[in-house]
Amino acid sequence: MKISTEWLAEYVEIRESPQKLKDDLSMIGLLVEAIEEAEGTSILEVEVTSNRPDCLSHIGIARELAALYDRPLRFPETQETLRIESDRIPFEIEIRDPELCPRYTALVLDGIRVGESPDWMQRRLVAAGMRPLNNIVDITNYVLLEMGHPLHAFDYDILRQARIVVAKARNGEKMYTLDGVERELDADMLLINDGEGPVAIAGVMGGMESEISLSTTRVLLESAYFRPDSIRRTSKKLGLSTESSYRFERGADWNNTVPAAGRVCRLVEQLAGGRIAGNIQDVYPKKKEPVCIELKRENASSLIGVTMEREFIESTLSRLNFKLEENGTDSWSVTCPTYRADMELEADLIEELARFYGYQNIPTTLPPCRNVGRYSPVYKLENTIREILIGLGFNEAINLSFADESDSEEFSTGSDERVGVRNPLTEDMKYMRTVLAPGLVRSVKRNFNMDRRLVRLFEIGKVYRRGPDGTPKERNMLGIIGTGGFTEQNWKQPDASFDFFHMKGTLLTILRGLRIHSYEIEPTDAFRWLNPTDAAVLEIDRKQVGVMGSLSASLEEKYKLRQPAFLAEIEFESLAENAFAPMNFEPLPRYPSSERDISIVVSRDLAYRKIQTCVADIKIAELVKIALVDVYEGDKIPSGKVSLTLRLTFQDRGKTLTVDRVQDFVDTVLSSLYKTYGAELRSK
Amino acid sequence: MSQSIEGLQKRFDEDFAAITDMDTWKSVRDKFLAREGGIITTGMKRLRELPKEERPVFGQAMNRLRSSVEKQLQERYAELKKAAITGGQRHLDVTRPGFPYALGSAHPIKRLQADIEQILVNMGFRLFDLPEVERDYYNFEALNMPPNHPARDEQDTFYFDDTMLLRTHCTSVDVHAMEGLRPPIRAASTGKVYRRDPFDATHSPMFYQVDVVVIDEGITMGDMKGMLEVFLKQVFHSDIKMRLRPGFFPFVEPGAEVDISCIFCNGAGCPTCKQSGWIEILGAGMCHPKVLRMSGIDDSRYTGFAWGMGIDRVPMLKYGVEDIRLLFDNDLRFLEQF
Structure with missing residues (x-):
């Protein structure tokens, strides 16, 4: 609301500078966002909150200042008596919906000469952000800005009958509003009707036909009170917000209809030569009591x-x-x-x-704390994961939670669990995302466009899927993407590329940090956005909690990545049950351990896990660790075979292991591998 | 005998003088002192072959020789070691880059969100992870915003259907906490919120908020001011000043807008605070009696307050990020700066 200080001073004495007014108004809840200097006045840009429609006028602001500074409020001149000064011009008011229109005040003015309004009025209107049109319209706008009450002037002679009927519209009824737009109405909207058809949308905008024109000589002035929720619904439905609807939907003053009409009459007499031509009619079927x-x-x-x-x-x-x-x-x-x-x-x-009293004068105190703070269950998981990933070189990303049509097709996992937004902002935000991957892939692509080809990102956020009962369900997810070099280009180490095992290692490091010790990684081909050659699921307690692999060739092509990208997506909220297993301390061994490396040659189709299991099944209590320290495929061994070097660590907690005993263990392992999988010791 | 000891000494002195590095040092040591075949070691072993009466004299002389050889070798070892460290032949160009271990970064919003959560837990708040897909009731109605309430206008909303929507604020924590807990209540929630705003430099359809609610007997506006001050000083800086102005939110009464002294100019006035010295930072207020009642709290016995703050705005302010879209672009050139 633009408030002109020069105008304001008509209603309350102002001794304060605009800056002081700004501070004082702000501290009583009328935030002044800016002061603009204009010719002969300062314009205060006042942010009036939606609960204070009474402050949407110069008198409204003056009332607050009068109370604050304890000064008298001066009301403008109104035509109080509303005498009949000419021949009576008849009209009738009929309110058919007193719920939505509890009061309708109107009168007719005669002998009007429509023309320009005087300079001072035009200046004030312009200062307050309104465009001057003609003296009659300007006067109603002026009184709106002065007293806060919306008014409307009809050309009396254009009304088909000398009647005002306030009633709901018929479905499909149409009318042209003042802005020249044809509006389709419905039975929920309140209309002003002249007995033949609509002439205004009550409280929102007048009709084009009965608009004041240069030839208007008689005016029917409306000063009414309409129910806020009705005006709001109509304004929303029509997408039409006006100075009038803005005030009615927040709540006008039903006791202001007569004074506002009187004020218009006074100004019309002074500035447009009109006279009141008949008794004021004040139909007030539902008397409202003050609160x-x-x-x-x-x-x-x-x-x-x-x-x-x-x-x-x-x-x-x-x-x-x-x-x-x-x-x-x-x-x-x-x-x-x-x-x-x-x-x-x-x-x-x-x-x-x-x-x-002044919020600033209220003494500051602290209440006794009778609560113990507690994190949400997700907090610890999320923050542990975040710190690990940062340590591993991943940057945290945040994507919008929306997805487009193609995302859900390309990244779907079968059944359509998408949740559609009824009123999306744009076409590509039609759905809520069901996976984090598309956002991460696009983020990678954006970085590629900036010539950053080594990108490692993660995102912790929700995905949304339709639950069995049809309602949207959301889950906390962790998404990771890695592509390009394993480290930045450097002189110290040859450049390795980020690959599947880096991603797997990342996930296992997270599990270690969360103290989740038992899990399975199984190959999968159920995810069409991942290449089936290296896709794998993470299972805990036989429940699938995540997936990892490389972005499918077709998506890599679609996004023109031109280098493989590795992704993982973990439903980390479901890790909560297994995470943070108690820490157990085991006394440190008192005797040294022994390590032995063995290189075996096996079929390259044999899964490493089978070898691990085979060795573990021998149940050598002293075998405390098996590590894969080298893998070789090539000329030095038969084709179709792979050489694996295992490092076995033996430890006896009761005594030092002898060379012979260790050799016995190694022999047992070798013979078992040989018997089970035909594993041969690789000759040097 | 004494001649042979002198001869030994002489041979050692010659070899010793020829030591230039660790390798020659090692061969000299082995030549004279090796357990198997060292000249002095062997000499000692052969003591037994001498006549009984010569043994003590010769033995003592050999011992002296051995200790002096050991001592000289030890000293020389220390010298060589020192030389090797301080500029000997294995000199590294230490000015070459170190190994580029990767280090990532937390998103500035998430980092702040985690910090805020920690501050609140320390202040006795219980944190809730609440749904973003929310019922109209929790987002609006139970917060004293019935259908067609004008305040809904300021929060243009994404809907799924007539009852489900994307929450427009985290204030739903007020209702969830009052429904799920008994006073005394200190509850808070942080997370994404959504408004149907165009995605431009100053608007985003998605942003982050933190909301808190406190309900107990005898809670006053003064208490709200006190807790706000503790909170804001921890989030920003212990020197900031705080200012409350009357404000309007349908779920509180009295309501307040909370400003902090500008973190750039300390209140002197600068472009960031539009010369006012103050930055509007959050909305607060005493829980509206209707809101308390709707969620089953006896408003004749309990009072409380609530506040809500935008999280994204803080890093934007702190680091001078002018385009909110940068926060959601995931551009490494941006992320790596945090």
Whole structure:
């Protein structure tokens, strides 16, 4: 709301600088966002919150300042008596929906000369951000900005009958509004009808036909009160927000219809030569009573946290035009001004007291803490994973939670679990994401475009899938992507590329950090966005909790990556049950351990895990670790074979192992591998 | 006898003088002192072959020789070692780059989110991980925003159907906590929220928030100010000043807008704070009696407060990030700076 200080000074004495006004208004809840200097005035850009429609006018702001500075408020001249000064021009008002229109005030003005409004009025309108049109329209706008009450002027002679009918529209009814747009109406919208057809959408916008024109001589002036929720629904449905609807939907003052009409009459007499041609008609079928609230001093003091003195309460509320009636010790029955649409409960009055006491003057205290803080279960998992991945060289990414049509096809896992947004922002945000991978792939692509070919990212966030009952369900996921070099190009070590085993190692490091000791990695071909050659699932307790592998060739091509990218996606929330196993201390061994390397040659189709299992099944208690330290395929061994070098670590907690005993163990291992898989010792 | 000892000494002195590095040092040591075949070691072993009366004299002389040889070798060893370290022949060009171990980075929003969660836990709050896909009831209705409430306008919402939506704030924690816990309550939640805003430099359809709620007997606005101050000083800096202005949120009454003194100019006025010295940082207020009642809290006995803050704004402010889209672009040139 643009407030002109020069205009404001008509209603309350202003001794303060614009800067001081800005500070003072801000501290009573009317934030002044900016001060603009204009010719002969300063314009305050006041942010009026949606609960204070009474402040959407110059008088509204003046009222607050008058209360703050304890100065009298000066009301503008109105035509109070509304005498009949010419021949009576007849019209009728009929309210068919008193729920939505509890009050409709109207009168006819005659002898009007439509022309330009005077300079001073045009200047004020322009300063407040309105475009001057003609004196009649300008006057109604002027009174709107002055008193906050929306008004509408009809050309009386264009109305087909001298009637105002306030009723709901018929479904499919159409009319042209002032802005020249044909609007289709429905039965939920309140219309102003002239007995033949619509002439205005109540409280939102007038019709084009009955618009004031240069030839208008008689005006029917509307000053009504419409119910806020009805106006809001209509304005929303039509996508049409006006100065009028903005105020009605927040709540106008139903007691302001007559004074606002009187003010228009006064200005029309002065500036457009018109006279009132008939009695004012004020149809008020549903009388609204002012809101009355009980206020206890004790409640105010205990909510604010400082003693509210009687005198302060009485003087503050009186200055704000509340009527106090004492109804007990330190207790009042408070009648609220009808323009205060925000008043409903005692807390609303207490806010008025706090506002004028000054939030800055309330003493700062700390309540006793009777709670123990606790993280959500996800917190520890998430933060442990984050720290590990950062240590491993991954940068954390955040993508929008939306997905487009092709994402869900390309990255789907079969059944359509997509959750569609009813009112998406754009086509490519039609769905909620079901996996993190597409966002990560696109992030990688963006970095490639910046010539960054070594990219390692992770994202911790939710994915959304339709649950069995049809409602969207969300899960916390971890997504990882790695592509390009394993380290930056450097002189020290030949460049290795980030590959499947780096991704697998990353996942296993996370599991180690989470103290999850038992899991399985199984090959899979169920994910069409991964190459089936190296895709694998992570299983814990036989439940699939994640997947990893390289981005499928077709997607690699689609995104023009031109280098393999490795992905993993873990539903880490389901790790919660298994994570953070208790830490057990085992006394350190007192005797040295022995290591032996053995190189065996086996068929290259034999899974390493089978060898591991085979060795473990021998159950040599002293064999404490098996590590794969070298893999060789090539000319020196038969084709179709692979040479694996295993490092076996033996440890006897009771005594030092002798060379002979270790050799016995190694021989047992070798013979078992030979018997089971035909593994031969590789000759040097 | 004494001649042969002198001869030994002489041979050692010659060899010793020829030591130039660890390798020659080692061969000299082995030549004279090796357990198997060292000249002195062998000499000692042959003592037994001498007549009984000559043994003591000769033995003592051999011992003296051995200790002096050992001592000289030891000293020489130390010298060689020192030379090797301080500029001997195995000199590294230490100015070459070290091995480029990779180190990643936390997203600035997530880092701050984790910090905030830690601060709140330390202040006695229980943290909830709440759904982003929320019922209209928890996002609006139970927060005193019935259908057609004008305040809904300011939070243009993504809907899935008539009842399910993407939460527009984390304030739903107020309702969930009041429904699920008994006072005294200190509950908080952080996470993504969504508003149907165009994606441009200053708007994003998705951003991050933290909301807290405190409910107990005798909670006052002064208490709210106190806890806000503790919180903001930990999030920002212990020197910041805080200012409350009346504000409006349908779920609180009285409501407050909270400003902090500008972190760049300390309140003197600069472009970031638009010369005001203050930065609007969060919304707060005393829980609305209707909100308490709707969620089953006896509002005649309990009062409380709630506040909510945008998380994204903080790193943007702190680091001067002018385009919010940078936060969600995942450009390494951006991420690596944190």
